[in-house]
Amino acid sequence: MVGSPPQAVNEIPLVRIADIDPAGLFAADQDGRNLVISRGGLHLLDLKSGSKQKLSSESPVALVWSLDGLVLAAAFPITDYETRLTLYSSQGSLLHETLLPVVVSQMIWSVRGDLLVTGFALKTYSFGGNLRQVLYRVDTEKVVERVLADTSLKPATAKTLAPIMQSVQPVIFSPHGDELVFVKLHDPPAFSPYLQLRYMNWESGEERSLGKIPLQSLRFFWREPAASVDVMAQTENFSLPLWSSVDVSVEKLRIPLYRFVKGRLYYGEKLLADWGGEARLQILANGRYLLAQKGRLYLGDGLQSAPRVVYSKKAWTLRRWRFEGLITPDEYLNLSERKP
Amino acid sequence: MSCLLRLFVPFCLSLGFAITFCFATTAAAEDCVECHKKETAAAVEQWQASSHASTVDCSDCHGSDHEAILKGDAPVDAKVCGRCHEDAYRQHISSKHGMGLHSGWGCTRNLVSRDPRECRFCHEEGSTQPKTNVQCARFLAQTSEMEALGCNRCHQVENSCASCHTNHITDLATVRSPGTCATCHMGPDHPQWEMWQTSRHGVLFEAMGETAGPTCQRCHMPNGSHDVSYGITMSPAMVQSSSERFATSREEMVAICMQCHARSFAERELKSGDVILAQSQKLIREAEAVIRDLADRNLLVPSLQNRPEHPLRGQDLVLDGQMLYEDISHIERLFFKMKKYALAKTVKGAFHQNPAYTHWYGNAELKMTLVDIKAEAARLQSRPAPVDEKSASKAGEGSLFRSIQEELQILKRKRDRGAIDAEEYSQSKQELLERVPEE
Numbered sequence: 019m020v021g022s023p024p025q026a027v028n029e030i031p032l033v034r035i036a037d038i039d040p041a042g043l044f045a046a047d048q049d050g051r052n053l054v055i056s057r058g059g060l061h062l063l064d065l066k067s068g069s070k071q072k073l074s075s076e077s078p079v080a081l082v083w084s085l086d087g088l089v090l091a092a093a094f095p096i097t098d099y100e101t102r103l104t105l106y107s108s109q110g111s112l113l114h115e116t117l118l119p120v121v122v123s124q125m126i127w128s129v130r131g132d133l134l135v136t137g138f139a140l141k142t143y144s145f146g147g148n149l150r151q152v153l154y155r156v157d158t159e160k161v162v163e164r165v166l167a168d169t170s171l172k173p174a175t176a177k178t179l180a181p182i183m184q185s186v187q188p189v190i191f192s193p194h195g196d197e198l199v200f201v202k203l204h205d206p207p208a209f210s211p212y213l214q215l216r217y218m219n220w221e222s223g224e225e226r227s228l229g230k231i232p233l234q235s236l237r238f239f240w241r242e243p244a245a246s247v248d249v250m251a252q253t254e255n256f257s258l259p260l261w262s263s264v265d266v267s268v269e270k271l272r273i274p275l276y277r278f279v280k281g282r283l284y285y286g287e288k289l290l291a292d293w294g295g296e297a298r299l300q301i302l303a304n305g306r307y308l309l310a311q312k313g314r315l316y317l318g319d320g321l322q323s324a325p326r327v328v329y330s331k332k333a334w335t336l337r338r339w340r341f342e343g344l345i346t347p348d349e350y351l352n353l354s355e356r357k358p
Numbered sequence: 359m360s361c362l363l364r365l366f367v368p369f370c371l372s373l374g375f376a377i378t379f380c381f382a383t384t385a386a387a388e389d390c391v392e393c394h395k396k397e398t399a400a401a402v403e404q405w406q407a408s409s410h411a412s413t414v415d416c417s418d419c420h421g422s423d424h425e426a427i428l429k430g431d432a433p434v435d436a437k438v439c440g441r442c443h444e445d446a447y448r449q450h451i452s453s454k455h456g457m458g459l460h461s462g463w464g465c466t467r468n469l470v471s472r473d474p475r476e477c478r479f480c481h482e483e484g485s486t487q488p489k490t491n492v493q494c495a496r497f498l499a500q501t502s503e504m505e506a507l508g509c510n511r512c513h514q515v516e517n518s519c520a521s522c523h524t525n526h527i528t529d530l531a532t533v534r535s536p537g538t539c540a541t542c543h544m545g546p547d548h549p550q551w552e553m554w555q556t557s558r559h560g561v562l563f564e565a566m567g568e569t570a571g572p573t574c575q576r577c578h579m580p581n582g583s584h585d586v587s588y589g590i591t592m593s594p595a596m597v598q599s600s601s602e603r604f605a606t607s608r609e610e611m612v613a614i615c616m617q618c619h620a621r622s623f624a625e626r627e628l629k630s631g632d633v634i635l636a637q638s639q640k641l642i643r644e645a646e647a648v649i650r651d652l653a654d655r656n657l658l659v660p661s662l663q664n665r666p667e668h669p670l671r672g673q674d675l676v677l678d679g680q681m682l683y684e685d686i687s688h689i690e691r692l693f694f695k696m697k698k699y700a701l702a703k704t705v706k707g708a709f710h711q712n713p714a715y716t717h718w719y720g721n722a723e724l725k726m727t728l729v730d731i732k733a734e735a736a737r738l739q740s741r742p743a744p745v746d747e748k749s750a751s752k753a754g755e756g757s758l759f760r761s762i763q764e765e766l767q768i769l770k771r772k773r774d775r776g777a778i779d780a781e782e783y784s785q786s787k788q789e790l791l792e793r794v795p796e797e
Contacts, residue, residue, distance in 0.1 A: 330797065331759065331797060332759075335759045343770065344763065344767065344770060345766070353791060353794055
């Protein structure tokens with residue numbers, strides 16, 4: 019991915035592959051072998067034959083394929099704060115179903131194969147509200163729950179936030195899926211509500227504060243290997259080093275990354291394409307991408323291939339040790355780069 | 359006897375004067391007595407026979423709100439007595455008895471390292487009364503029945519003069535008896551009464567009375583003082599007082615001993631007690647280091663993670679005055695016995711001039727329990743480490759990563775509690791990290 023910015027995005031014509039609901043979701047595995055789309059329900063699409071297999075008559079609110087492309091996780095809303103999580107095989111067979119008492123805000127597979135789901139539940143009362151944020155690790159045998167935040171809200175805060183809760187509760191996982199940055203809302207009685215940015219290694223259970231900002235809509239972008247998170251807020255954009263002691267030393271390692279914001283695709287700071295504010299994009303592993311625009315799904319090409327993120331037991335363990343204070347951030351870097 | 363009369367007559371006279379002054383106008387007690395002769399006959403009889411009968415009416419202490427009395431909302435606590443017995447009350451609240459309900463707080467006033475500014479965390483300016491609720495882990499770990507009968511029945515001495523004086527009897531014969539102290543100051547954790555009783559002092563008292571053998575009150579409440587801390591040079595946890603306070607308290611006790619003994623004898627005896635205290639504390643520290651090392655290695659059974667949380671410290675290893683005797687490992691139970699029982703018998707036995715308690719019940723038990731602790735530690739070290747499910751799932755059973763991780767955790771715990779310095783920590787860690795496999 020290091021090198022001159024790609025020029026070919028607008029030169030290679032898009033290939034229309036399916037029609038989807040105007041706001042419907044789609045998801046392919048990272049190799050683009052398996053594809054599901056939302057069109058009057060959830061369908062598994064065979065790109066070679068063009069055939070469709072209906073998986074559900076309901077439309078999902080989150081879709082993600084496992085990295086090996088063998089399992090699809092789909093989240094369907096049941097009630098205001100209840101979600102059904104369904105796992106399908108790549109052939110469309112139902113593998114597992116479970117109910118989660120939250121609105122799903124993020125769903126990913128870690129490189130190790132853990133299905134991770136974050137969600138929230140906002141309950142409003144005449145005297146205020148309660149906001150609960152939860153991280154789930156789901157497999158076919160059990161659901162492990164970890165409460166990220168449990169906050170009491172003043173009546174005005176609860177009322178104001180209810181319709182925009184998703185935008186003020188962003189969550190981002192690291193590319194490996196073992197760490198995440200999330201937001202914890204605080205609403206102290208005599209002060210204005212504010213957001214505390216939290217950083218967690220979910221397996222160690224340890225978390226720490228990265229800082230706080232006024233209540234507002236946010237977006238996060240994770241940067242590796244610099245170990246920082248770019249925060250795009252209404253008031254300002256800034257980069258948040260996760261390990262401040264190594265921030266300077268790893269600055270030189272920063273590389274441009276693709277970023278898709280409001281229909282615009284950037285490579286670092288360079289604008290590559292503008293498909294309109296309603297467009298949605300999924301970048302695949304081999305330089306190809308899926309673009310949804312005005313109820314149509316296109317397959318594009320011409321992006322630089324990103325290196326695959328693969329599971330490394332050593333790296334996974336070292337990051338947890340770093341979080342638990344068993345090794346320093348500098349020791350983590352040294353050990354990560356050490357060659358046999 | 360003449361000696362005691364010289365001590366107590368002026369005290370009683372001043373007490374009587376205070377009472378007369380305090381209740382110059384008293385209400386008649388007929389209304390109470392008429393019913394209470396039937397309901398609480400003993401209380402009425404004791405009051406009628408007391409020195410209070412002529413000067414202090416029922417309502418002077420109990421108030422006149424009968425409903426509140428029945429509900430228990432009008433207790434006759436130490437403050438009520440203190441309205442008349444001002445000196446006694448002042449002495450009482452500034453003494454160890456005055457913090458009886460808060461002994462679990464670990465008051466620092468007798469510690470060498472004490473910072474007087476810390477007092478404000480628990481006390482209002484000039485008060486020994488704490489601002490917040492009970493912080494005694496052993497108390498919090500009991501049932502309400504045990505708290506009331508097993509804990510507060512003794513520790514209520516802070517707020518209750520009746521703990522020693524009883525409710526309505528004013529005859530000082532009861533509180534001059536060592537048996538009054540024995541209600542609480544006996545048993546395995548601080549057998550002062552048994553020590554005194556079987557010491558030369560106690561034997562002489564038994565044989566020849568107070569003129570020959572001093573009582574608890576004679577040495578610890580001289581001249582009728584209610585400051586039971588008088589002349590004491592260590593805290594209830596047997597930590598020696600700061601040097602300035604130590605010198606003052608030691609001189610107070612030497613002066614008491616000199617009523618019967620030569621100064622040189624008294625100083626030598628008490629100095630021996632100090633040395634025995636230091637020698638015994640060294641054994642305690644040795645045992646504590648053994649247990650802390652086991653905890654660092656996660657070898658305690660049950661482990662700190664697999665037992666109910668300590669009421670005040672969560673999953674920390676607690677070996678100080680807040681140590682529990684339930685939900686702990688066997689080796690901690692041995693340490694509890696060593697510190698709470700054997701140490702007390704050794705040290706308090708020495709200061710009470712009881713050779714059997716100092717040596718056999720105390721010193722020998724201290725050393726033999728340390729042997730037990732070391733043997734138990736060896737047994738625990740020879741067992742496979744208990745599998746912490748959380749750790750196991752993290753690094754995989756039997757993997758090199760897990761082994762290194764455990765060693766790193768042990769090192770970190772040792773550094774966090776100051777058992778190794780930064781240099782040793784860094785060096786040991788680098789040696790471990792050299793073993794990290796590539797995959």
